[in-house]
Amino acid sequence: MMSSNKGKEIIEGSSRSVTAVVGVENPPRLSRYESQKRRDWITFGQYLRNRRPPVAISQCNANHVLDFLGYLDQFGKTKVHLQGCMFFGQPEPPGPCACSLRQAWGSLDALIGRLRAAYEENGGSPETNPFANGAIRIYLREVRDSQAKARGIPYKKKKKKKNPLKGNEDNSSFPTQQT
Secondary structure (H helix, E strand, O other), rough: HHHHHHHHHHHOOOOOHHHHHHOOOOOOOOOOHHHHHHHHHHHHHHHHHOOOOOOOOOOOOHHHHHHHHHHHHHHEOOOOOOOOOOOOOOOOOOOOOOEEOOOOHHHOOOOHHHHHHHHOOOOOOHHHHHHHOOOHHHHHHHHHHHHHHHHHHOOOOOOOOOOOOOOHHHHHHHOOOOO
């Protein structure tokens, strides 16, 4: 009979008493970005631990990051034609070829952004962040350019939209009040 009494107290009580009886609160749901960042950080950590010899995150450098990006290429889904391929430079090749699948530049760029943030959120210093190293930026630029050439589509940086209120010092687009 005691258990039925206890159940009534939980139902009739506030949500605080439910938490106190159960003892577990639901953690807040992570956003899609935060979940992906956490998964990426765990994956990178596993990659470092599986190296021979294993590498601690604190000992990680840009070369480890570049090796990780190369390792990820085997799981890529983007066909990147080599210069000798007859489909090199064609945006929509008419047939199959033997060129390898690689990670798309945009995926690598987003991954590095998430890992760069995760490194600092997990106690790493911005000054020693291997994901912010110049060698990583150069690698990403080379991947972007080579993939653009292989598809025959030049990469164009998106231009930022100008704020109509900024740079318009005379405010001539606004009606003026005459006195």
